Amino acid sequence: MNGKTFKDYYKLIDEIDLLCERLSDKHKKQMVCKAGCDKCCENYGVLPIEFYAIRAKMYGEVKRFEPAEDEIEEGICSFLKESMCTIYNYRPIICRSHGLPLLFMGEDDNWEMSICDLNFVDYDLSEFTENNTFPMDTYNSKLFMLNREFIKQNPQLGCDEYQFISLRRL
Numbered sequence: 629m630n631g632k633t634f635k636d637y638y639k640l641i642d643e644i645d646l647l648c649e650r651l652s653d654k655h656k657k658q659m660v661c662k663a664g665c666d667k668c669c670e671n672y673g674v675l676p677i678e679f680y681a682i683r684a685k686m687y688g689e690v691k692r693f694e695p696a697e698d699e700i701e702e703g704i705c706s707f708l709k710e711s712m713c714t715i716y717n718y719r720p721i722i723c724r725s726h727g728l729p730l731l732f733m734g735e736d737d738n739w740e741m742s743i744c745d746l747n748f749v750d751y752d753l754s755e756f757t758e759n760n761t762f763p764m765d766t767y768n769s770k771l772f773m774l775n776r777e778f779i780k781q782n783p784q785l786g787c788d789e790y791q792f793i794s795l796r797r798l
């Protein structure tokens with residue numbers, strides 16, 4: 629298992645955490661996110677680099693995931709216990725931006741926003757800009773490139789770059 633891409637992944641997490649902290653602070657009056665709210669906690673699928681990096685943190689060692697085929701079943705995340713995340717420190721990137729205004733390019737090449745309906749209820753949505761939203765595409769691209777490198781360096785895992793693995797398999 630190659631440690632360099634894991635290090636790069638953890639660096640990316642640090643960068644994302646800093647940005648999320650800055651954005652949460654900026655929007656603190658409009659965000660009602662708090663411990664005990666689990667509205668965003670679904671069973672997500674994650675790229676192999678996240679799956680194995682989280683697994684390494686949880687178990688200290690990384691074993692090959694079997695089988696390669698995986699279905700992402702809809703439902704509540706299996707790491708949610710009594711409305712709290714039991715892998716909070718290791719949670720994937722998608723969970724770190726929960727509650728923030730998420731900016732992404734839609735299918736018809738228009739910018740779109742994803743916002744929790746508990747947050748920003750009396751906010752003028754036209755005030756969202758690239759400076760006060762979370763740029764999902766930027767971080768998805770960075771993660772995709774790291775994942776590609778990880779897969780290239782770890783052919784023994786038998787992963788492909790478009791594979792998503794259910795968090796439930798951790």
Ligand code: SF4
Nearest residue numbers: 669705707708713723
């Ligand atoms: S990993 Fe934690 S934060 Fe992410 S969906 Fe599961 S319980 Fe929620």
